[in-house]
Amino acid sequence: MLLRERSTPEGLLVSVCDAEILGETFENGEVSLTVDPEFYDGEExxxxxxxxxxxxxxxxxxxxxxxxxxxxxxxxxEEGNVLEFEGTLHAQYLRM
Structure with a gap:
C-alpha cells in the first residue's frame, strides 16, 4: 500500500491506495475514480x-x-459504506 499524509488547517489528511492501481481510472456508471499519483502516491x-x-x-x-x-x-x-468501481473498492473516512 502507498500512504501519504498531509497537514491541513482542518487536521491530518491521509490518502492510501494499493500500489498496483496507482494511476488507474475506474468507472461505476457515470461516475469515475482516478487514482491520481499527485494525490495518492506516497511511502510504502x-x-x-x-x-x-x-x-x-x-x-x-x-x-x-x-x-x-x-x-x-x-x-x-464500515463495509456497508464502501463503494465499488469496476471491482476496485473506495472509501472515505471523516472524523467528526
Whole structure:
C-alpha cells in the first residue's frame, strides 16, 4: 500500500491506495475514480502503519482492496459504506 499524509488547517489528511492501481481510472456508471499519483502516491506502508495513520486522520481517502480492507479490519470504515468501481473498492473516512 502507498500512504501519504498531509497537514491541513482542518487536521491530518491521509490518502492510501494499493500500489498496483496507482494511476488507474475506474468507472461505476457515470461516475469515475482516478487514482491520481499527485494525490495518492506516497511511502510504502504495511497494515499497521496505515492503521496508525488512520487513527490520527481527520479525513482519509482509500482506494483498493487491501487499503479499504485494512480500514475495515481496524474499524475505521464500515463495509456497508464502501463503494465499488469496476471491482476496485473506495472509501472515505471523516472524523467528526
Amino acid at each position: 506502508a504495511d497494515a499497521e502503519a496505515v492503521a496508525t495513520s488512520l487513527a490520527e486522520a481527520a479525513v482519509a481517502n482509500l482506494v483498493g482492496t487491501e487499503s479499504v480492507g485494512t480500514a475495515i479490519e481496524h474499524g475505521f470504515v
